[in-house]
Amino acid sequence: xxxxxxxxxxxxxxxxxxxxxxxxxxxxxxxxxxxxxxxxxxxxxxxxxxxxxxxxxxxxxxxxxxxxxxxxxxxxxxxxxxxxxxxxxxxxxxxxxxxxxxxxxxxxxxxxxxxxxxxxxxxxxxxxxxxxxxxxxxxxxxxxxxxxxxxxxxxxxxxxxxxxxxxxxxxxxxxxxxxxxxxxxxxxxxxxxxxxxxxxxxxxxxxxxxxxxxxxxxx
Amino acid sequence: xxxxxxxxxxxxxxxxxxxxxxxxxxxxxxxxxxxxxxxxxxxxxxxxxxxxxxxxxxxxxxxxxxxxxxxxxxxxxxxxxxxxxxxxxxxxxxxxxxxxxxxxxxxxxxxxxxxxxxxxxxxxxxxxxxxxxxxxxxxxxxxxxxxxxxxxxxxxxxxxxxxxxxxxxxxxxxxxxxxxxxxxxxxxxxxxxxxxxxxxxxxxxxxxxxxxxxxxxxxxxxxxxxxxxxxxxxxxxxxxxxxxxxxxxxxxxxxxxxxxxxxxxxxxxxxxxxxxxxxxxxxxxxxxxxxxxxxxxxxxxxxxxxxxxxxxxxxxxxxxxxxxxxxxxxxxxxxxxxxxxxxxxxxxxxxxxxxxxxxxxxxxxxxxxxxxxxxxxxxxxxxxxxxxxxxxxxxxxxxxxxxxxxxxxxxxxxxxxx
Numbered sequence: 061x062x063x064x065x066x067x068x069x070x071x072x073x074x075x076x077x078x079x080x081x082x083x084x085x086x087x088x089x090x091x092x093x094x095x096x097x098x099x100x101x102x103x104x105x106x107x108x109x110x111x112x113x114x115x116x117x118x119x120x121x122x123x124x125x126x127x128x129x130x131x132x133x134x135x136x137x138x139x140x141x142x143x144x145x146x147x148x149x150x151x152x153x154x155x156x157x158x159x160x161x162x163x164x165x166x167x168x169x170x171x172x173x174x175x176x177x178x179x180x181x182x183x184x185x186x187x188x189x190x191x192x193x194x195x196x197x198x199x200x201x202x203x204x205x206x207x208x209x210x211x212x213x214x215x216x217x218x219x220x221x222x223x224x225x226x227x228x229x230x231x232x233x234x235x236x237x238x239x240x241x242x243x244x245x246x247x248x249x250x251x252x253x254x255x256x257x258x259x260x261x262x263x264x265x266x267x268x269x270x271x272x273x274x275x276x277x278x279x
Numbered sequence: 280x281x282x283x284x285x286x287x288x289x290x291x292x293x294x295x296x297x298x299x300x301x302x303x304x305x306x307x308x309x310x311x312x313x314x315x316x317x318x319x320x321x322x323x324x325x326x327x328x329x330x331x332x333x334x335x336x337x338x339x340x341x342x343x344x345x346x347x348x349x350x351x352x353x354x355x356x357x358x359x360x361x362x363x364x365x366x367x368x369x370x371x372x373x374x375x376x377x378x379x380x381x382x383x384x385x386x387x388x389x390x391x392x393x394x395x396x397x398x399x400x401x402x403x404x405x406x407x408x409x410x411x412x413x414x415x416x417x418x419x420x421x422x423x424x425x426x427x428x429x430x431x432x433x434x435x436x437x438x439x440x441x442x443x444x445x446x447x448x449x450x451x452x453x454x455x456x457x458x459x460x461x462x463x464x465x466x467x468x469x470x471x472x473x474x475x476x477x478x479x480x481x482x483x484x485x486x487x488x489x490x491x492x493x494x495x496x497x498x499x500x501x502x503x504x505x506x507x508x509x510x511x512x513x514x515x516x517x518x519x520x521x522x523x524x525x526x527x528x529x530x531x532x533x534x535x536x537x538x539x540x541x542x543x544x545x546x547x548x549x550x551x552x553x554x555x556x557x558x559x560x561x562x563x564x565x566x567x568x569x570x571x572x573x574x575x576x577x578x579x580x581x582x583x584x585x586x587x588x589x590x591x592x593x594x595x596x597x598x599x600x601x602x603x604x605x606x607x608x609x610x611x612x613x614x615x616x617x618x619x620x621x622x623x624x625x626x627x628x629x630x631x632x633x634x635x636x637x638x639x640x641x642x643x644x645x646x647x648x649x650x651x652x653x654x655x656x657x658x659x660x661x662x663x664x665x666x667x668x669x670x671x672x673x674x675x676x677x678x679x680x681x682x683x684x685x686x687x688x689x690x691x692x693x694x695x696x697x
Contacts, residue, residue, distance in 0.1 A: 088346055093300040096344065102546035104556065106596050120389050126617050127385045130314040138309070138387070198310040201325035207308050252347050254307050257388055263301035265389030271298070272383070272391070275543060276596030277620055279384055 067237040070244065078244035085251025086259060093263060105274050112273020113266035120265050120279075137189050144182025148175055148218065179222050186215045206253055213249050216242040281362070287406025288360055291339040294398035302395060303340050305388035306330055312382035312392055317623055317647040318375040318640070327375045329382035333395040335360050335368055335402055365408040372396060372403055373410050374637035379589035379624035393594070400505025409504050410634040417500040417509055424516075425496045426633065427464035434462070434495055437471040447478050452524065453489035458563065459526040459555075460490050461497035461517065461541070463534040465665035473533060473665075476692030480564065483695050484572040488530075494520035497532050499540035503630030510540065511548035517541060521555050528556040530563055533686055535590030535628055535664040542595065559591060560688055561663055565600035568607065576696035579609045581658035585687075586615070586648075586671065587622035588664035601663060601687055608694040615651045623647045627670035645674035652682065659683045661690060 061069075101109075123135055149155060153169040160166035169175075190211055193199045220242045224235035249255065257264075272279035280288075312329040313319040319327040341348040342357040351357040380393035403409060416426035423430060438449045450456065458481070466473045481488045494516040501510025521529050531538040542557045558566075567573045585605060591597045598619045605612050617623055626644040631637045648671065652660070660682055662668050668684050675682055 089304065092345060093297050093304060096295060096297040096300050098296045098298055099547065102550070102552045103543050104546075104552070116389055120387060123385065123387070124621055126621065127311065127315065130320075131311045131385075134309055134311055135387075196310065197323070198313040198319070198325045198328055199308070202308040202310055202328060202331060204308075254305075257305040257307050260301050260304040261388045263297075264305035267298040267301050268383060268386070268389030268391045271394065275594065277593060277598070279389075279620075 063231060063234045063237065067233045067240075070237050070240040074241065074244055078247040082247040082250055085248075086256070089251050089256055090259070093260065098267075101274060103274075106276030107273040109270035109274050112278070113268075113270035116269020116272070116279050117262055117265045120269070133192055137185050137192065141182050141185040141189060144178050144185060145214075145218075147178045148182060148221070151175060176222075176225065179218055183215065183218050183222065186211065186218070209249070210253050210255055213242075213246045214255070217246055283405075283407045284360075284362055284365070287365060287402045287408070288339065290405035291336055291360065291399070291402035292343055294336060294401050295340050295344055298391070299336065299395060299398065300340060300344055302388075302390040302392075303333075303337055306390060307388065309387060311385055311387060312390075315381045315385040316376075317379075317381075317626060317644045321644040321646045322640070326371060329376070329392045329396070330386075330390070332368070332371050332376055333392065333399050335364060336395060336399040338364075339402070360402075362406075365403060365406050368399075369403060369408045369410065370636070372399055373413065373630060373634055374640060376629060377589065377624045377626065377631050378594075378629035380594045381589070381621070381624065384593065384621060397502075397505065401507060402505075404505040410630075410636055412634040412636070413500065413504045413630045416630075416633045417504050417506065420496070420498070420500045420513060421509055425464040425467075426498055426500045427468060429464040429467050429496070431492055431495075434467050434490075435492075437467055437474065438490075441471060441475045441478065445475055445478065447482060449474065449478055450487075450489040452492050453487070454524050456487040456489035456524060456526050458486060458488040458528050458530050459521050459524055460488055460530045460532065460560075461537065462490070462495050462532050463498045463537060463665050464496060465498075465534070465669065466532055467495075469669070470533075470665055470686065470689075472689050473686060476686070476689040477560070479692045479695060480567070480573070480688070483574065484567045486567075486572075489524060489526065491520035491524055493523070497534055497537035497541065499537060500630070500633070502536055502540045502544060503633070507548060510544065511550075514541060514545040514548050517545075518549060518553065521553075526555055528558055528563070529553075531557060531559050533560060533663045533665055533668075533688060535588040535595075535666060538595050538597075539590045559595065559597050559600075559663075561591070561597050561600045561604065564688065564691065565603050568603060573607065573691070574696040575607045575691075575694045577608070577694055579659075579690070579694075580611060582611050582613055582656070583609050583659055583661055583685075584613050584615055584652070584655055584657040585618075586625065586660055586662040586667055587619055588662060588667045589622070589624050589628055591663060592622060593620045601661075604687060604691055605661060608691065613655050613657060616654050617651065623651060625667045625670045626674070628664075628666060632666055632670055641670065642674060642677050645670075645678065648674060649678050649680065652680065657682060659685050661685045661687050663687045 151170040152175045156166045220239040224239040342352045382392040420426045626641045
């Protein structure tokens with residue numbers, strides 16, 4: 061396979077397969093959660109489930125002071141790499157062109173040097189998150205193979221993207237093909253691992269907020 | 280597979296609903312719940328991390344209710360729930376968790392981890408992996424009617440003493456009373472002053488109330504051990520008594536889990552909405568305050584703080600009421616750091632105090648409460664849960680701290696204007 065054939069495959073059939081698995085996987089995961097259902101609560105309500113649930117989806121992004129003091133690193137590093145991922149995935153001009161190609165519309169981008177710098181910060185944040193995971197007693201205890209796998213498939217597109225953009229080591233088509241392939245791996249793994257929290261966080265925060273709010277407690 | 284293990288696994292399967300599935304799907308192993316749990320912060324033992332306590336339930340969810348898990352089950356790749364796991368988890372789930380729910384408030388993906396642990400206990404108990412102390416308390420609750428073995432004659436004797444001391448009549452089995460007061464065995468045996476205080480306040484407020492001779496026990500060991508059938512049976516006794524006496528409101532006393540049991544889990548356990556209201560005593564007293572039924576004289580000058588019982592505040596929504604009431608008789612009220620819905624548990628709720636095996640750890644984790652108290656140095660602590668009160672007294676003694684514990688209802692009664 062030549063490098064052009066490789067690039068064509070990851071851009072064509074490879075991409076289609078990955079996207080189909082991603083979308084089907086996400087739908088299956090949502091179905092297997094929501095179809096389980098939940099019993100109606102017969103206790104007299106003190107607050108609204110719906111509004112508390114919706115409020116918690118937003119408010120749980122901001123920790124209380126004591127929690128922030130106790131988990132400062134986790135919260136700060138978490139914010140940095142999540143925002144960094146958002147910027148590098150959705151506000152990088154070539155990515156927006158790709159989205160426009162696939163879904164038919166685009167949106168404004170950030171200047172490329174800015175995204176480039178944020179990519180570096182995000183890679184560093186993810187590296188420190190890994191070091192923290194291996195050094196913290198609690199995190200080392202909780203961590204399983206899936207946690208490392210997920211970390212790997214998250215950082216790979218960032219690194220391959222960075223290398224492809226700066227054309228380090230190999231020819232441009234090969235670098236781009238490797239980058240796209242790493243994203244496809246991420247897409248395939250996403251629905252079946254804890255990466256799925258990117259979607260289910262809306263459900264879990266809603267349920268947590270609803271359960272609390274029903275009892276009159278803002279959570 | 281043994282019959283009891285199978286029962287345990289079936290019980291766990293029944294506990295999985297869409298909320299549990301969403302919670303497990305969202306957990307990213309960030310470890311923040313550990314920092315919210317006094318059993319971790321005061322021991323440094325990572326096995327006390329709240330989400331880790333739910334492992335038996337997680338394995339069942341994964342292998343029964345996810346696509347990958349079901350595939351894994353076919354090929355025998357899944358981690359199983361077996362006797363060894365449940366044996367290992369018994370101390371984690373029962374001795375090192377009070378189901379205080381502080382973890383549920385900090386989880387960044389919003390997981391109600393305390394609820395997941397409550398559900399895990401259903402499987403543990405069904406499989407026969409619950410602590411002896413809780414099994415004993417539960418048996419006594421079912422056969423005698425009280426986890427501490429308190430029978431009606433003991434209550435009537437205490438009522439007799441109160442009537443003699445105060446000259447007031449304590450109403451028993453009065454049909455058509457507005458309120459029906461429940462009591463915890465702890466109050467009947469250790470704090471009969473609570474009955475006296477309530478009688479005085481209700482008398483001054485001019486409301487009708489009664490105690491039922493058939494269902495006076497508020498506590499519910501079924502909730503703590505995690506056996507819904509028993510919890511439902513205990514709730515049903517109260518429902519029957521309330522319907523028989525045709526009361527409008529049932530009052531949960533100064534006890535944490537009793538409120539959760541009758542107010543929030545009760546109707547769901549018996550499978551129908553109640554035709555009476557359930558209120559915590561603090562909610563009732565705060566209503567009296569709003570209606571101008573409480574005439575107070577004299578202020579406490581000592582520096583007072585309030586310990587929020589987890590099941591009443593964070594898990595029950597009764598947070599402002601105690602503060603409104605304390606302000607009636609105190610000008611010198613001070614909040615602990617981390618208070619209200621973020622208060623730290625005393626360390627002995629959720630059945631921990633009935634479990635002798637946990638005696639050492641519950642006193643060890645009291646260090647958290649000590650640290651909170653050291654920051655504000657109160658002259659006295661007010662609370663509204665007999666179980667918190669007994670354990671706080673134990674802890675203060677163990678840590679050589681001389682701070683009196685007061686009941687909110689009793690302190691309020693002392694300040695009633697003549």
